[in-house]
Amino acid sequence: MTTRLVLISPALSRALREARFDDGAPLEPAGLAAARAAAGAVPDAARVVHAPTVRCRETARALAPADAEITGAPALAALDVGRWRGRTLAEVSAAEPDAVRAWLSDPGAAPHGGESVRELCARAGAWLDAAGAQDGRTLVVVEPELVRALVLRALDAPGAAFWRLDVPPLTATVLSGRAGRWNLRVGGEL
Template sequence: MALRVTFVAAARSSPRLAERFEDDRPLDQAGWEEVQRAVGDLLPLAAAELRYCSPTPRSRTTGDALGYAPLVQLALRDCDMGRWRGLTLGEAMAREPELVDTWLSDPGATPHGGESLHAFITRVGGWLDTRPVEDGCRIVAVAEPSVIRAALVYVLKAPPSTYWNIDVRPLSTTTVTGRAGHWNLRFDAASAQPSPAWERA
């Protein structure tokens, strides 16, 4: 029996360089405009039997704006960044450069006092592995880009360092199929619609 899980990356709440660890800000104006442009392409995913989202305001709002009425899943929360919560990477680097280097190079490290990258990937993968199994069941989950990156590392059974080489854009979709412990990354046909402005930038 196989599941089909499509992750939708939440619309943005800030410009990319201003992104903060565990950002709990609502969608900004650009994010709202992106959602409105994407509704036509992403609304069909509302037909999924199960619809979930990360607990962040922007994930919940993105899901509601797309017509999913998603159920919040705490297991899909962002990585716990401890005392770096609310900081940008640049701000954390300015305060504790050596500890940031350790965090970036060691997936088991928790220099911020929060959750390690390895534990984050394992948590998100555990959520994926515990989805109800019904053959052909479709699931949609609106999540933070970081959560989707963690899910992909888990699905591909890749080294945790692969996390840093995955780029997930706002409102992009990523589909995996399979069941607990046996997942495949699926590439669907490209949409005939032109790329939105944020993707062309």
């Protein structure tokens, strides 16, 4: 039994374009159009799963075939950035430079009062372990930080590598494996 997870980052939204911690904004019209245009490049899948954010849900609907069953996965929620939600990274960096520095250098830090990168990676890892028991291909539309966390878990990489992975909008990263051993095909544009 082989599991294939096609991790797809969402299309462009205002928050993503502005380097703003997700504020629940929908996709921009250009982002939605790009997702619809990319639909033909997405492989057929037995399942389509998305993170609960608006932009992930909208991207999944734009990419999935009309007859596909699309489900949300609360375990794939975006990183909880607490009181930083809705603010830009530049705003937070100007107001709390030491907190941002700690957050970007220590996977266990959560100066925003939300979830640490370490906690996110543990949550994503538990989801990956369960998903590994499903045969076939699953499209998984998740925020970039979830792609990072899932890749770290699949490769058994340290949390310090989290911020060294870039995940552009509308790219696919494929994890395939069986019996808990994962292979990685790095992100390709859709």
